[in-house]
Amino acid sequence: MNNNLENPDCFKQVSLVEAINMALDYAMSQDESVVMLGEDIGKNGGVFRATDGLQEKFGQARVMDTPLAETSIAGAAVGMSVAGLKPIAEIQFMGFIYATLEHLICHAARMRNRTRGRLSCPMVIRAPFGGGIHAPEHHSESTEALFAHIPGLRVVIPSSPARAYGLLLAAIENPDPVIFLEPKRLYRSEVHDVNDNGQALPLDSCFTLREGEELTLISWGACIKECLAVVDQMNAESGNDKRIELIDLASIKPIDFATIAHSIKKTGRCVIVHEAAKTCGVGAEIAAYIAEHLMAYCKSPVKRITGFDTVMPYFRNEQHYLISELDIKAAIDESLSSDF
Amino acid sequence: MMPHNNPLQYLSAEGEPLTERGGRHELPDFVNDQSLLLQAYRWMNLTRAFDQKAVALQRTGIIGTYPSSLGQEAISVACGMALAQDDVFVPYYRDHGSLLVRGNLMEHLLLYWGGDERGSAYVAKAGSALDMPICVPIATQASHAVGIASALKIQQKRQAVLCTLGDGASSKGDFLEALNLAGSWHLPVVFVINNNQWAISVPRHIQSGAPTLAQKASAAAIPSMQVDGNDFIAMYEALTEGLHRARQRKGPMLIEAISYRLSDHTTADDASRYRGQEEVDKAWKNEPIKRLQNFIFQRGYWDKKAEGCLQDDCQTQLEKSVQAYKSIEAEQPEAMFDYMYQTWPAALDDQVVTCGEKYKRNYLAAQQHSSGFNKGA
Numbered sequence: 001m002n003n004n005l006e007n008p009d010c011f012k013q014v015s016l017v018e019a020i021n022m023a024l025d026y027a028m029s030q031d032e033s034v035v036m037l038g039e040d041i042g043k044n045g046g047v048f049r050a051t052d053g054l055q056e057k058f059g060q061a062r063v064m065d066t067p068l069a070e071t072s073i074a075g076a077a078v079g080m081s082v083a084g085l086k087p088i089a090e091i092q093f094m095g096f097i098y099a100t101l102e103h104l105i106c107h108a109a110r111m112r113n114r115t116r117g118r119l120s121c122p123m124v125i126r127a128p129f130g131g132g133i134h135a136p137e138h139h140s141e142s143t144e145a146l147f148a149h150i151p152g153l154r155v156v157i158p159s160s161p162a163r164a165y166g167l168l169l170a171a172i173e174n175p176d177p178v179i180f181l182e183p184k185r186l187y188r189s190e191v192h193d194v195n196d197n198g199q200a201l202p203l204d205s206c207f208t209l210r211e212g213e214e215l216t217l218i219s220w221g222a223c224i225k226e227c228l229a230v231v232d233q234m235n236a237e238s239g240n241d242k243r244i245e246l247i248d249l250a251s252i253k254p255i256d257f258a259t260i261a262h263s264i265k266k267t268g269r270c271v272i273v274h275e276a277a278k279t280c281g282v283g284a285e286i287a288a289y290i291a292e293h294l295m296a297y298c299k300s301p302v303k304r305i306t307g308f309d310t311v312m313p314y315f316r317n318e319q320h321y322l323i324s325e326l327d328i329k330a331a332i333d334e335s336l337s338s339d340f
Numbered sequence: 341m342m343p344h345n346n347p348l349q350y351l352s353a354e355g356e357p358l359t360e361r362g363g364r365h366e367l368p369d370f371v372n373d374q375s376l377l378l379q380a381y382r383w384m385n386l387t388r389a390f391d392q393k394a395v396a397l398q399r400t401g402i403i404g405t406y407p408s409s410l411g412q413e414a415i416s417v418a419c420g421m422a423l424a425q426d427d428v429f430v431p432y433y434r435d436h437g438s439l440l441v442r443g444n445l446m447e448h449l450l451l452y453w454g455g456d457e458r459g460s461a462y463v464a465k466a467g468s469a470l471d472m473p474i475c476v477p478i479a480t481q482a483s484h485a486v487g488i489a490s491a492l493k494i495q496q497k498r499q500a501v502l503c504t505l506g507d508g509a510s511s512k513g514d515f516l517e518a519l520n521l522a523g524s525w526h527l528p529v530v531f532v533i534n535n536n537q538w539a540i541s542v543p544r545h546i547q548s549g550a551p552t553l554a555q556k557a558s559a560a561a562i563p564s565m566q567v568d569g570n571d572f573i574a575m576y577e578a579l580t581e582g583l584h585r586a587r588q589r590k591g592p593m594l595i596e597a598i599s600y601r602l603s604d605h606t607t608a609d610d611a612s613r614y615r616g617q618e619e620v621d622k623a624w625k626n627e628p629i630k631r632l633q634n635f636i637f638q639r640g641y642w643d644k645k646a647e648g649c650l651q652d653d654c655q656t657q658l659e660k661s662v663q664a665y666k667s668i669e670a671e672q673p674e675a676m677f678d679y680m681y682q683t684w685p686a687a688l689d690d691q692v693v694t695c696g697e698k699y700k701r702n703y704l705a706a707q708q709h710s711s712g713f714n715k716g717a
Contacts, residue, residue: 035494061494067524072483072517079487083428083470085494087487102514106477107484111678115473116461120682152680175682204685254687 007197017187019161020050020126023168024088026198028058031086034172037064037073038090039170042190047092048187067169071203074100074125078107081123082222083118086172094129094181095138101146108177109152124171128184130222130275132322134315141312142276147179148253148285154203155252159224163250166201181252183222189228206256208263210235212245215335216263218259218286219273220249223323227273230328244332254284255291268299271331273323277308300338305331345551347598349568350579353626355634368577380421380572381636382650384400384413384629387437389654390446391603393662394436394453397513397608403454403456409434411602412571414628415504415534418528422579423467423502427587428492428504430485432474434534438504439474440465446661451668457679458671468499479509482518482531489527489592500586501529502579509540510553519594523560529556529584530579531594534569536601540647557594569597570628602627673699 014022027034034328036051042065045052055063066073070091077087091097102107104125112120131140146254147155156171156178158160164182209224210231219227224246231244247262264270270290272283283304290302313321346404350367352358357367370376376568397403400470409416412434420441423429429442439449443466452459452474460473470488475481485503510533522529533553535543551555557564567578575597582593600623604611611620636642677692 017618064490064525067517067520068515069520071514072521075480075518076487076490076521079430079484079489080491081487081493082484083488083491085491102477102480103483112367114460115679116458117679118461118463119470154681154685179676200615203683204687219621240441254685257687264552302476 002113003097003335007199010196011193012196013191014161014163014194015188016158016182017048017050017189019165020168020182021052021054022194022196023165024051024054025057025152025173027088027169028054029200030063030073030198032062033084033087034086035062035064035080036088036090037066037076037094039066039068039073041065041090043217046090048184050126050182062191070096070099070104074108076101077123077125078111078121081108081121082111082119084105086122086124088124088172091125091127092129093139094143095141097125097127098160100125104147104153104177104179105150109150113152114175120175121177124168124178124180124271126180126182128187129181130183131312131318132185132222134318137314140315140318142274142307144181144252144283145280148282152176153253155181156203156254157181157250159183159186159221159248159250160192161249162197163201163207165194165196166199167203169198170200170203174203179205181221183297184277185222186225189225199238201328204251204254204256204258206240206250208245208259209248209288210244212243212267214243214267215269215271215332216245216247216260216267217271217273217328217332218249218260218283219248220252221275223273223275224248226323226325226328230332233331236302249282251284255285255289260286260289261294264294265297268297269335270298271303271305271328271335273305273328273331275307275323277309278304279309280308298314298340299339303331303335313314345566347566347568348574349571350570350573350577351631351635353570353631355537355631355638356633368573370576370622371639374639376421377572377632377636377639378641379628380417381632381642383417383437383441384572384632385650386654386657387413387417387440388629389651389658390440390449392434393658394450395603395607397450397662403450405606406453406609406614407434407606408603409436411623411627412534412536412569412599413437414632415532415569415577415597415599416477417511418572418575418579419502419532420506420526421574422432422583424499424587425466426468427499427583428468428470428488428501429502430480430481430488432504432506432509433474433476434506435474435504439464442471445664446658447664449581449669450661450665454665456668456670458668463695477601479512479514481505482509482515483521485529486518486521486525486527489522489529490525492528493525498587498589499528500583500642502526502532502583503529504532504534507533507537507538507544507547507553509534510556516556519557519560519562519592522592523562526589526591526614528589529592530586531592532579533594533596534599535596538601538605540605540609541611543615554596555596558603562592562594564594564596566596566598569599570626570631570665572628574631589682599628600626610692659672676688
């Protein structure tokens with residue numbers, strides 16, 4: 001029951017990418033300082049249709065097709081945000097985001113700090129990321145850790161239509177720059193009820209998708225799909241629906257260590273799953289935190305199931321790189337059966 | 341129209357109006373405005389005095405590495421003076437003159453070069469609240485200028501944006517992308533390339549095979565021109581026109597201001613490693629302050645007595661500013677966390693505590709130890 005008269009319940013059956021569109025539509029209609037810029041986002045509605053219909057609704061001044069130049073998309077977003085707009089820039093694929101790094105690292109992430117609060121960059125950079133859709137070279141990588149390393153940025157990854165909607169609204173409302181990475185394998189994989197009531201979800205927080213007593217499984221992005229399937233199957237098979245706890249990290253930076261610590265103290269076992277390459281991946285940060293603070297609670301070593309330290313294979317072989325349900329189940333079984 | 345290698349110039353190196361000899365241009369009307377020219381002359385002198393003082397302060401360890409603007413005072417001061425207060429200035433890092441004209445305090449400039457973030461924390465009293473801080477990563481400010489200009493257009497404001505950069509920056513993708521976007525979106529922005537012939541040790545001819553840097557605007561259909569950057573009158577006229585066009589929504593413009601870097605790149609550089617003294621001596625004959633001085637003397641706007649007072653006044657102001665700068669205590673160590681995020685991430689709680697402990701361990705305890713030791717001695 002929603003008692004908010006200004007934002008009445010309005011449930012819609014939508015996919016993740018439609019939820020993104022819904023959140024953008026909501027934010028644009030509520031706040032005229034919200035603008036969007038990117039390649040093909042106007043008439044074409046974005047190559048994944050995330051901005052479909054928005055230029056028609058809000059006009060070319062607020063939904064701007066840019067020249068094909070990612071550096072100036074990010075740089076212009078820095079300038080726009082300093083000047084009182086809330087730009088949402090779309091980078092068409094994460095593989096093309098690297099041209100924006102200088103602006104994100106040297107400017108957006110530090111404008112507030114280097115002017116001691118005089119100026120700031122309330123902006124969102126959206127980009128689809130990850131593999132599994134048989135895309136061409138450079139269209140499948142997961143490099144969220146690059147951004148997570150940068151002080152001053154927030155990095156957010158949704159894994160369901162409802163979280164895409166609520167977290168994107170939170171990212172737009174946030175007064176600092178947010179890198180919002182959309183797992184494109186989930187863009188249209190499922191359709192769920194999402195309440196288009198303008199309600200943002202909390203940033204800096206993870207989401208406990210399944211509660212459990214025996215093991216903590218941590219993941220984010222597209223891997224959540226396989227994790228959910230494994231957890232539901234293992235819990236059902238064991239007759240214990242509180243066996244495995246599943247945490248969707250969602251906030252890659254900053255990490256909600258309080259929720260993770262609470263869970264590890266309860267279960268004593270942890271498996272981390274991410275599609276990105278292993279070395280210096282975000283999983284390493286979580287494992288290091290557990291080693292620093294939670295060793296006394298651990299019954300078995302932390303396990304990481306990740307992509308390899310290889311170039312993401314082209315799609316003929318990408319299934320040998322991506323994490324399967326069997327990979328996750330094997331790691332959980334091993335963690336449950338190996339005590340220190 | 342393709343700009344030619346033929347910069348706009350009104351005064352000869354000796355400060356003589358070129359109209360009589362070359363017959364090219366009538367002097368603009370504003371040369372009859374004595375107070376404007378004297379204002380420009382005073383700012384150019386203060387800029388040079390500030391530079392000399394800043395270099396001396398670096399040599400004695402009172403500030404850090406500093407990039408002198410020696411020889412480029414006309415460009416910088418003309419930029420500052422042509423801007424309206426609510427225009428937005430997007431500087432690079434050799435714009436001390438413009439920053440002073442915008443009303444930034446010298447102690448705050450020193451604070452920035454003295455390694456303190458608060459140097460960029462103040463709204464310049466004759467500038468816009470949106471004036472950007474000094475930009476170190478080369479040419480990136482050009483994209484920010486375009487973003488600000490785009491915001492002003494969307495917000496239906498009539499201000500212009502002025503963005504400065506060096507000749508080296510004109511080689512970077514950021515600048516070329518910014519020009520392209522400014523042209524495509526018809527934005528109210530003026531770019532000024534401060535072509536001082538040297539990007540640290542790389543001379544202008546290695547920077548680009550193009551005969552002029554101004555012509556880089558042509559591919560973006562942006563009007564551009566070369567201007568003698570050591571001629572305040574030419575610079576002020578070109579900037580005034582460019583900014584006026586931008587405010588009138590007539591689109592962007594690029595000015596290539598031709599000058600010469602009479603100093604090292606920064607106090608950390610030694611230009612004698614890569615360029616001959618002859619070249620520098622020759623460039624000194626063309627420097628901007630003497631040129632304007634000769635002109636205002638000829639016009640009867642200025643005399644030796646006024647010159648003496650000006651130099652004394654610059655030194656007095658500088659001494660006061662240096663004292664003010666020196667009196668500003670460093671921030672507490674934990675202040676490094678204060679402006680990272682507006683909404684505090686709980687994940688940083690531990691690190692702030694660690695920062696405080698580290699300070700106690702490394703500094704407070706050491707101070708106590710040394711004072712105790714002194715007492716004992």
